[in-house]
Amino acid sequence: MFPEFDFDVIERSLPYLFREGMTFTVTLTVLAMSGGIVFGTLLAMMRLGPLRWLSAIAGGYVNLMRSVPLLLVIFWFFFLVPYIGQWILREPNPVKVGAFTSALVTFIMFEAAYYCEIMRAGIQSIPRGQVWSGYALGLNYWQTMGRIVLPQAFRNMLPVLLTQTIILFQDTSLVYVISATDFFGAAAKIANRDYRLVEMYTFAAVVYFVISYGLSTLVKSLQNKVAIIR
Amino acid sequence: MHYNWKVFLEMEPGGTGSYLQYLIVGLGWTLATALAAWAIALTIGAVVGTLRTTSFKWVVRLGNLYVEIFRNVPLIVQMFLWFFVVPELLPTALGDWIKQMAPPWGMYIPAVLCLGLFTSVRVAEQVRAGINSLPRGQRLAGTATGLTQAQTYRYVILPQAFRIILPPLTSEFMNVIKNSSVALTIGLLELTGRAKAMQEFSFRVFEAYSAATVIYLLTNLVVVLGMRALEKKVRVPGLIAAGGAPQAGH
Amino acid sequence: MKRLSLLLAALLVSGMVAAQEGTLKKIKDSGSITIGHRDASIPFSYYDDKQQPVGYAMDLCLRIADAVKAELKMPKLEIKYQLVTSANRIPLMANGTIDLECGSTTNNLARQEQVWFTITHFVTANRWVAKKSAKIHSLQDLKGKTIVSTAGTTNIKQITEINGQQNLGMNIISANGHPEAFQMVETGRAVAFVMDDILLYSLAAQSRSPKDYEISKDALSVEPYGIMLRKDDKPFKQVVDAAMTKIYKSGQIKAIYAKWFQKPIPPKGLNLNIPMSDSFKKVVANPTDSGDPAAYK
Numbered sequence: 001m002f003p004e005f006d007f008d009v010i011e012r013s014l015p016y017l018f019r020e021g022m023t024f025t026v027t028l029t030v031l032a033m034s035g036g037i038v039f040g041t042l043l044a045m046m047r048l049g050p051l052r053w054l055s056a057i058a059g060g061y062v063n064l065m066r067s068v069p070l071l072l073v074i075f076w077f078f079f080l081v082p083y084i085g086q087w088i089l090r091e092p093n094p095v096k097v098g099a100f101t102s103a104l105v106t107f108i109m110f111e112a113a114y115y116c117e118i119m120r121a122g123i124q125s126i127p128r129g130q131v132w133s134g135y136a137l138g139l140n141y142w143q144t145m146g147r148i149v150l151p152q153a154f155r156n157m158l159p160v161l162l163t164q165t166i167i168l169f170q171d172t173s174l175v176y177v178i179s180a181t182d183f184f185g186a187a188a189k190i191a192n193r194d195y196r197l198v199e200m201y202t203f204a205a206v207v208y209f210v211i212s213y214g215l216s217t218l219v220k221s222l223q224n225k226v227a228i229i230r
Numbered sequence: 231m232h233y234n235w236k237v238f239l240e241m242e243p244g245g246t247g248s249y250l251q252y253l254i255v256g257l258g259w260t261l262a263t264a265l266a267a268w269a270i271a272l273t274i275g276a277v278v279g280t281l282r283t284t285s286f287k288w289v290v291r292l293g294n295l296y297v298e299i300f301r302n303v304p305l306i307v308q309m310f311l312w313f314f315v316v317p318e319l320l321p322t323a324l325g326d327w328i329k330q331m332a333p334p335w336g337m338y339i340p341a342v343l344c345l346g347l348f349t350s351v352r353v354a355e356q357v358r359a360g361i362n363s364l365p366r367g368q369r370l371a372g373t374a375t376g377l378t379q380a381q382t383y384r385y386v387i388l389p390q391a392f393r394i395i396l397p398p399l400t401s402e403f404m405n406v407i408k409n410s411s412v413a414l415t416i417g418l419l420e421l422t423g424r425a426k427a428m429q430e431f432s433f434r435v436f437e438a439y440s441a442a443t444v445i446y447l448l449t450n451l452v453v454v455l456g457m458r459a460l461e462k463k464v465r466v467p468g469l470i471a472a473g474g475a476p477q478a479g480h
Numbered sequence: 481m482k483r484l485s486l487l488l489a490a491l492l493v494s495g496m497v498a499a500q501e502g503t504l505k506k507i508k509d510s511g512s513i514t515i516g517h518r519d520a521s522i523p524f525s526y527y528d529d530k531q532q533p534v535g536y537a538m539d540l541c542l543r544i545a546d547a548v549k550a551e552l553k554m555p556k557l558e559i560k561y562q563l564v565t566s567a568n569r570i571p572l573m574a575n576g577t578i579d580l581e582c583g584s585t586t587n588n589l590a591r592q593e594q595v596w597f598t599i600t601h602f603v604t605a606n607r608w609v610a611k612k613s614a615k616i617h618s619l620q621d622l623k624g625k626t627i628v629s630t631a632g633t634t635n636i637k638q639i640t641e642i643n644g645q646q647n648l649g650m651n652i653i654s655a656n657g658h659p660e661a662f663q664m665v666e667t668g669r670a671v672a673f674v675m676d677d678i679l680l681y682s683l684a685a686q687s688r689s690p691k692d693y694e695i696s697k698d699a700l701s702v703e704p705y706g707i708m709l710r711k712d713d714k715p716f717k718q719v720v721d722a723a724m725t726k727i728y729k730s731g732q733i734k735a736i737y738a739k740w741f742q743k744p745i746p747p748k749g750l751n752l753n754i755p756m757s758d759s760f761k762k763v764v765a766n767p768t769d770s771g772d773p774a775a776y777k
Contacts, residue, residue, distance in 0.1 A: 020531075
């Protein structure tokens with residue numbers, strides 16, 4: 001087995017794999033994380049807020065996203081985003097979107113549900129006294145949340161948020177099904193073009209392992225530093 | 231956009247039945263994959279999770295290595311390794327026999343093995359957390375009454391730990407059902423794969439994926455209700471469940 | 481006076497703009513046209529070794545884009561490329577992501593309910609490729625065996641229907657793309673790959689040992705390839721049809737065809753050496769966009 005392992009094909013395709021594939025994966029991860037955390041925090045505030053109908057909508061959305069497979073959500077948005085764009089922008093025709101944009105919308109909308117649950121737990125773990133002090137000082141709900149609760153919640157939940165992001169990084173490989181050229185998609189293309197399945201898929205697995213393991217080790221050491229001693 | 235909900239009554243091209251029946255058979259494959267993988271995951275996960283809490287250093291290290299390997303590689307990559315790479319690495323005769331296996335078994339078995347091992351890691355984590363959440367006194371009391379380490383686990387620790395982790399295990403089971411959809415990338419025609427095939431044959435995108443979504447939601451509901459009933463049945467009154475911080479993941 | 485002439489000019493311009501609806505308007509407004517292409521439909525639409533989309537259908541589409549640019553009197557027309565697969569090309573046309581799909585898409589009546597096609601640019605037939613050692617000579621030899629085809633193609637739909645109608649008991653694998661499907665035959669997972677013969681021919685020719693494979697004599701159907709465009713868009717279709725007809729009548733088609741079928745092509749300099757078939761010569765003489773296989777006999 002090993003004497004026939006063609007390291008050459010890996011070496012030849014490194015530029016393509018990393019310049020096209022890894023760039024796609026990393027960009028998608030970073031943007032989806034940012035958008036997902038923002039939208040997720042908004043959803044968490046809706047769920048914990050005073051308006052019951054808003055809370056119900058947010059809750060329903062989160063439960064829906066958590067009940068269906070990510071692959072199904074990817075297919076949904078791949079075909080629907082142009083129509084959604086048409087509706088929002090009031091265009092006469094469906095809006096043109098590429099695979100990246102559709103994937104980005106998918107991952108923001110999907111991960112927001114998971115980030116929401118994390119932020120919700122984070123917000124709820126802040127002692128109520130903080131909120132009351134905020135109100136006592138004359139701040140309204142949004143100011144209290146924005147200036148007092150969220151910064152603390154965010155800091156407490158940072159390790160869990162980052163772990164979710166590592167999971168997001170791994171999940172981006174699923175864009176294979178919409179033929180997007182992320183890192184895994186690029187490896188699969190080379191594998192099929194040059195008939196080197198073993199080499200390329202093994203290499204892809206190793207790269208994902210090194211990056212994920214490295215990041216999760218960093219998160220663990222961050223966790224030790226950030227732990228607030230009450 | 232115009233909808234054609236009657237498409238579910240049309241025959242699928244292979245002539246095996248209507249599109250609705252086609253999707254329901256897909257649900258059958260989803261559940262078959264999920265349940266088989268879950269059985270593997272529970273068995274291996276319980277063992278690995280328990281071993282990681284023992285005092286044997288090398289056993290713990292091996293367990294950690296196992297967990298890190300399967301946790302840091304995306305599921306679709308693992309699926310491809312099992313389906314495309316493993317048969318090439320085995321001795322030629324065995325590899326060829328595996329490759330000759332007719333669909334759907336040729337896809338079902340790698341999918342089950344892949345999903346089983348992938349999920350076993352998450353089960354192991356839950357088991358470990360459950361065991362560690364028990365007061366240390368339990369283990370000490372076991373030793374004090376003359377039980378060996380194995381007996382302490384068997385009679386004192388594990389029964390309590392499993393009851394504690396039943397809620398997170400419910401969501402892990404839901405995850406297995408959702409993750410079974412990744413098997414469509416190696417050609418297993420489970421529910422999502424069949425919704426995609428239905429969309430390709432009939433061009434009815436919205437209808438096909440709506441049906442799949444509804445079916446997943448209903449399955450979710452049934453599982454959650456079932457597990458809640460199970461929890462009520464095995465609950466130990468007075469044992470406070472370790473509520474726990476939210477875990478990342480899906 | 482100035483105001484009057486400005487008003488007249490505005491009316492004229494708005495009149496012209498109003499005359500362009502649908503795709504033509506979209507192209508004019510955005511300044512770009514999006515061409516859907518394939519990654520491995522050799523020699524119609526595929527990536528060369530620099531990962532650029534090239535091919536016979538691509539060359540035809542670039543000429544169509546020039547015609548659109550001339551028709552809309554645009555100084556510049558940006559050409560955007562969007563990779564598509566057999567499975568998503570029709571939905572991506574319907575939802576507006578691409579304006580033209582330039583590849584190896586079969587024009588048939590069922591698909592014409594979702595999209596429109598312009599003049600046929602190739603006539604192929606649905607056949608299968610198998611290893612010579614498997615000794616598959618007819619459809620009956622495939623009984624009970626495992627075969628593979630590509631997701632979303634007319635071929636897989638047809639073989640699924642034949643399987644049901646003739647009770648062949650075949651196991652049909654749906655692969656994500658042509659190279660993956662061919663690899664299943666190469667590695668022994670499937671006995672035969674059912675696809676358009678021209679694509680099979682190029683895949684076998686590019687494989688590691690082309691002599692191991694043979695393409696079936698029997699054809700399951702006739703498949704005319706057409707460049708896809710959006711349904712119910714008459715103005716755009718007129719422009720595209722006119723461009724294609726011009727290419728055929730002027731004889732440019734001979735050179736374009738020869739470039740991709742009778743000369744070495746990227747990435748490995750393979751020469752397919754396939755002269756124009758009689759069915760296609762007929763189409764060149766009398767350009768048609770029919771989706772009825774009977775029109776190509």
